[in-house]
Amino acid sequence: MTNLAIAASGLRKSYRDKTGEKVVLDGIDLAVPEGTIFSLLGPNGAGKTTTVQILSTLIAPDAGDVQVAGHDLARNPDDVRGAIGVTGQCSAVDKLLTGRENLLLMANLKHLPKAEGKRKADELLERFDLVEAAGKPASTYSGGMQRRLDLAMTLVGDPRLIFLDEPTTGLDPRSRRAMWQIVRELVATGVTIFLTTQYLEEADQLADHIALLDQGRLIAQGTANELKRLIPGGHVTLRFTDEAPLKNALDVLGQGFLDTSDDARLTLQVPNDGSVAALRGLLAQLEAARIEPAELSVHTPDLDDVFLTLTGQRNDQKQETV
Ligand SMILES: Nc1ncnc2c1ncn2[C@@H]1O[C@H](COP(=O)(O)OP(=O)(O)O)[C@@H](O)[C@H]1O
């Protein structure tokens, strides 16, 4: 049997506020094999950061049995802390310090001897393509460079298990790809990565196992391919030139995802397996209501469709759900 870097069962967490009790994690089970990339995928507010905070000992769960890196989270949190590294959603980089100074500070916090700290800092600067920028204040770094520095700081202590909370949110495509490459190189050295993301493509690209988190529950788990097989088919995108027929179409079809985020994108996505019969049925419904889309395109299933089908919503912040 493979060893598990993380084994959690029945993980629960609620917060109390004026409106009463808010359940954030509603009984979650996780099994992350050592040396793999596990992705917790979910929209904003799903509970990803809360999960990372619990697994990395930053906050206590209300219930659940959790083993992290072979240690019991409740009984031996210090052992857990010693074995893991966390790159949080909010950067740990001190922007007034240079890249090298940030790394040396971290080495100091980890009680590395001075010479070793310096060696480690240089090695990480090299590895993360930050040699040229090493002497400049981190405030002058691009978003991608700051993320790389943040991750480099996490690696100072040579953790065997690394939590990356939305490591590429807000990065441009090139920086995102650079980060993916770094993650792949890390896992090739045998570390385990627990990665949260809002991007289906990211989970698809990187993860050995994906768990879909929605409103505090895991609604599906498996490899990207297993998840894609969960759903019968892809979707059809209908494009309109005006908002009125778009909304009519949504009423008539009774399901779908409306995207009016941008005037150029008056589109409606409807689950559909793309077969001639299913397309004919869809067009007949539209025609009966005298709705004529400007354009229709058929999409084979991807992880987006898993989300669309399982939650009735697209996992994309920019878009507005109805
Ligand atoms: N300290 C807190 N007090 C009250 N509610 C919280 C707290 N932390 C998180 N939440 C709520 O828990 C939910 C999940 O948050 P979070 O784990 O940050 O989601 P994600 O990282 O997936 O976006 C959100 O609705 C958030 O408002």
Ligand SMILES: [Mg+2]
């Ligand atoms: Mg978060």
